Amino acid sequence: MLKSKFIPVAIDQAYQRRQKDAEGEFYRKIASQGPRNNFQGTTQGLYIATASGKLLVYNNNRGAERIKRLMKQALDQFKPEKVEPVAAGKPDPRYNPKPPVGGLVVRVRAKVLGGYPETDDPWQKIFQSAVSRDNLWISKAEHETLVRGQIPESLQKRLARFHLVDNTRGEPPMWREDEIRKLNLQLKDGRLTGIVHLETQNGDCGYQAEIYGIVETKAGQVTRFDLVAKGEFWGEGRYTRGAPKGKFPLAVTFELADGSDVADAVPPQGSRGWVQGYIRD
Amino acid sequence: MRFFLAICAVPMLLALSHAGELSETEFLRLHKELRPEPSEPWRTIPWRISLLDAQQTATKEQKPIFIWAMDGHPLGCT
Numbered sequence: 001m002l003k004s005k006f007i008p009v010a011i012d013q014a015y016q017r018r019q020k021d022a023e024g025e026f027y028r029k030i031a032s033q034g035p036r037n038n039f040q041g042t043t044q045g046l047y048i049a050t051a052s053g054k055l056l057v058y059n060n061n062r063g064a065e066r067i068k069r070l071m072k073q074a075l076d077q078f079k080p081e082k083v084e085p086v087a088a089g090k091p092d093p094r095y096n097p098k099p100p101v102g103g104l105v106v107r108v109r110a111k112v113l114g115g116y117p118e119t120d121d122p123w124q125k126i127f128q129s130a131v132s133r134d135n136l137w138i139s140k141a142e143h144e145t146l147v148r149g150q151i152p153e154s155l156q157k158r159l160a161r162f163h164l165v166d167n168t169r170g171e172p173p174m175w176r177e178d179e180i181r182k183l184n185l186q187l188k189d190g191r192l193t194g195i196v197h198l199e200t201q202n203g204d205c206g207y208q209a210e211i212y213g214i215v216e217t218k219a220g221q222v223t224r225f226d227l228v229a230k231g232e233f234w235g236e237g238r239y240t241r242g243a244p245k246g247k248f249p250l251a252v253t254f255e256l257a258d259g260s261d262v263a264d265a266v267p268p269q270g271s272r273g274w275v276q277g278y279i280r281d
Numbered sequence: 282m283r284f285f286l287a288i289c290a291v292p293m294l295l296a297l298s299h300a301g302e303l304s305e306t307e308f309l310r311l312h313k314e315l316r317p318e319p320s321e322p323w324r325t326i327p328w329r330i331s332l333l334d335a336q337q338t339a340t341k342e343q344k345p346i347f348i349w350a351m352d353g354h355p356l357g358c359t
Contacts, residue, residue, distance in 0.1 A: 009335035266357030
């Protein structure tokens with residue numbers, strides 16, 4: 001039903017509720033008709049609206065049967081009408097970050113490999129087996145350094161701070177620079193190896209892992225950037241509650257994005273609101 | 282001397298066994314394990330990531346817009 005009867009769009013509303021451009025205005029027009037119409041706070045949920053911006057249905061429930069009912073309810077209310085496309089105008093640059101020209105986009109996935117207690121709860125089962133997805137951005141200068149067979153310190157730090165996180169149950173806290181206790185990656189003959197130790201000051205959250213990877217280049221371009229970090233993670237964040245008790249195994253993988261997946265165009269979670277702080281050479 | 286060698290050997294063996302946990306075989310296995318299959322149902326949905334793109338298509342196809350709006354990008358966070 002979603003594929004045939006609707007135009008599906010997925011957004012991080014933290015952007016749209018703030019951005020000062022046509023995209024933001026259209027979102028706020030729809031969301032302001034729902035119960036979450038204070039744009040100083042979250043407006044997350046499922047909205048079904050017409051192309052003119054009339055809200056048909058809002059709900060923040062994720063139960064499949066309820067969503068199906070709401071979709072049918074929206075279809076009953078929907079009346080096709082002639083509407084002009086909204087002109088894009090000038091996008092708000094703060095909320096439209098683009099991958100660095102000449103750089104790379106890398107898919108990042110994470111999975112908790114064990115440590116959860118057994119459960120019959122279907123939602124917990126989903127969280128316990130979830131694989132997360134984010135993107136790592138690599139600058140042009142860093143790309144060129146990789147082609148020369150070295151791994152720049154700026155890339156090592158970005159990879160560790162913003163991507164060696166447990167984001168399998170929600171938005172994770174990122175590591176501060178002073179929480180990098182050890183970070184030593186080497187690139188030799190196309191093999192990337194190293195270790196990392198990240199830990200908060202009070203020790204309530206940390207990750208100690210090995211990293212292994214294969215980096216290949218051809219004609220001045222990185223053509224393969226396959227990495228795996230595997231180690232022990234402990235702790236959780238405000239929005240990632242429900243982590244296994246104590247230390248648990250976490251794997252994080254990296255591979256070059258080729259643009260074939262729509263998610264390849266999503267900005268890194270760590271760049272949210274401050275892309276200059278995320279991507280620094 | 283034998284005691285000294287034994288003392289040195291313990292951390293070396295520990296280091297080797299730790300390093301062995303992420304062999305090339307294990308690296309390849311995990312890299313594959315975390316890559317979702319293209320046939321998974323959620324991957325077959327033609328998601329857009331721009332609301333204006335969706336609005337433009339909705340005007341052409343005369344369909345309602347289904348907006349999945351989350352804190353953190355639904356396709357790129359978790």
